[in-house]
Amino acid sequence: MLTIYRRHKRNCEHQGEGRKYRRCRCPIWVDGFVGGKEVRKSIDITDWGKAQDKVRQWESQESEPTPVLEPITIQVASERFLMNAATQKLNESTIYKYRLLFKQIGDFSQKRGLRYVKELDLVTLDDFRAGWKDGARSSAKKLERLRAFFRFAQEREWITKNPAAGLRAPKVTLCPTMPYTGEEMLRILAAIDKYRDAFPARGRENALRLRGLVLLLRYSGMRIGDAVSLSADRIEGDRLFLYTQKTGVAVNTVLPNFVVKTLEAIPKVKDRHFFWNGMGKLETIVGSWRRRLAKLFELAGVSKGHAHRFRDTFAVELLLSGVLIERVSVLLGHQSVRITEKHYSPWVRARQEQLEADLRRSWELDPVSLMEAKGTPGVHEKNERIN
Numbered sequence: 001m002l003t004i005y006r007r008h009k010r011n012c013e014h015q016g017e018g019r020k021y022r023r024c025r026c027p028i029w030v031d032g033f034v035g036g037k038e039v040r041k042s043i044d045i046t047d048w049g050k051a052q053d054k055v056r057q058w059e060s061q062e063s064e065p066t067p068v069l070e071p072i073t074i075q076v077a078s079e080r081f082l083m084n085a086a087t088q089k090l091n092e093s094t095i096y097k098y099r100l101l102f103k104q105i106g107d108f109s110q111k112r113g114l115r116y117v118k119e120l121d122l123v124t125l126d127d128f129r130a131g132w133k134d135g136a137r138s139s140a141k142k143l144e145r146l147r148a149f150f151r152f153a154q155e156r157e158w159i160t161k162n163p164a165a166g167l168r169a170p171k172v173t174l175c176p177t178m179p180y181t182g183e184e185m186l187r188i189l190a191a192i193d194k195y196r197d198a199f200p201a202r203g204r205e206n207a208l209r210l211r212g213l214v215l216l217l218r219y220s221g222m223r224i225g226d227a228v229s230l231s232a233d234r235i236e237g238d239r240l241f242l243y244t245q246k247t248g249v250a251v252n253t254v255l256p257n258f259v260v261k262t263l264e265a266i267p268k269v270k271d272r273h274f275f276w277n278g279m280g281k282l283e284t285i286v287g288s289w290r291r292r293l294a295k296l297f298e299l300a301g302v303s304k305g306h307a308h309r310f311r312d313t314f315a316v317e318l319l320l321s322g323v324l325i326e327r328v329s330v331l332l333g334h335q336s337v338r339i340t341e342k343h344y345s346p347w348v349r350a351r352q353e354q355l356e357a358d359l360r361r362s363w364e365l366d367p368v369s370l371m372e373a374k375g376t377p378g379v380h381e382k383n384e385r386i387n
Contacts, residue, residue: 001032001033001059002030002031002032002033002034002039002055002058002059003030003031003032004028004029004030004031004043004048004051004052004055005019005020005028005029005031006019006020006021006022006024006026006027006028006029006048007019007026007027007028007029007042008021008024008026009026009027012024012026014026022048025046026046027042027044027045027046028042028043028045028046028047028048028051029041029042029043030042030043030051030055034058034059039058043055071116071117071118071158072116072117072118072153072158073115073116073117074105074106074109074114074115074116074117074120075106077117077149077152077153077158078102078105078106078149081098081102081149081152081153082095082098082099082102084152085098091225092225092282092283093223093225093282093283096281096283097141097142097145098145098149101142101145101146101149102149104128105120105128108128108131112124117150117153117158117159118158118159120150120163121163122163122166122167124163125146125163125164125166125167126167129143129167136170136171136172136173137172139170140169140170140172143164143167143169143170146164146167147162147164147165147167149164150162150163150164150165178304178309178312179309179312179313179315179316179317180218180302180305180309180310180313184300184302185218185313187300187301187302188214188296188297188300188302188305189211189214190300191296191297191299191300191301192207192210192211192214192296193207194299195207195210195292195295195296195299198295198299205267206292208262208265208266208267209266209267209269209274209275210292210293210296211262212259212262212263212265212266212274212275213227213228213274213275213289213293214293214296214310215258215259215262215263216230216255216259216263217307217310217311217314218310218313218314219255219256219259219314220240220242220253220255220314221253221310221311221314221315221331221332222242222311223307223308223311224286224289224290224307224308225282225283225286227275228275228276228282228285228286228289229273229275229276229278229282230273230274230275231271231272231273231274231278232263232268232272232273232274233272235255235260235263237260238254238255238256238257238260239252239253239254239255240252240253240254240255242331242333243333245330251330251331251333253331275289289307290306290307293305293306293307294306311332312344314331315328315332315340315343315344315347316344316347318331319344319347319348319350319351320347320350320351320354322351322355325337325340325341325344325348328340328344
């Protein structure tokens, strides 16, 4: 049996009227047993009649109704996802892309008057994606992040199913990787002097840093974000520490001596960092270096120049020199060889063509091949004449 009573506040003028007083607005509590369980709590009602009706309902059902929790909001879900991403030690550039996605979701939801994650159903996501202005490849990557977010929400039972799983990925036609030619690399390096003269204020220091960045990107295969954040303690002699594999094994690359000397000659921005002060947002300083590189490409007369082509040049030159694609994949930090094959398959074929050409040149120097080419009778032909 359940009993309700008034729990007067300290400033209530009816405290002396006792717990059964009905006319004040102090909270009503319930005490007793229902369904074999003890209940002693506020029922969030100040009206005596409504409180009685609620208690009778509990007693008729022989149980206290389970409180309905408020659905998770889009903002809270986004914040929890980013917090989880940080604990997983995801790359800062990856987290930055998720922040941009959540800002887009937030702006879209605000215009539509949406608040909860469960309100973002498949039809709503169709409308959300219709407003994207990205290319096919960028849209496909953004869709992967969107699916990951809703999968995160589904695993925590904030939603029953992943609505983004119903969105079909756009058809992506991969453009062939275009590494820099040897002639283009020479023009880029020669243009650094023009860059120094174009910016006399801090041209000398930035020209030295720019030369170091170009050589580092070309001969390490690093992404620009990793290169800009590089610290001197990751270089020991000519060995550059790249990353640690999941197995705990460190992956290093070897830099040419002239690249190491160039990096050593760079006036460091702060402490051990070559290209930034180690503070603030990395994407901001990366954007600054991208603009400097763009100016350098313009001065060098190299069309469609961008930082990632140095990474492509690094990979392609290794493949053409006969390095196994599995080893190139490790140096690039790809999760699997399939990713490397997808991006560099044309150059793997070029390497095969190169091998075939090497074999043909080798056969041309082979004694048996030379004999056959001159028409000199072989041992078998001589035996036939004797017989």
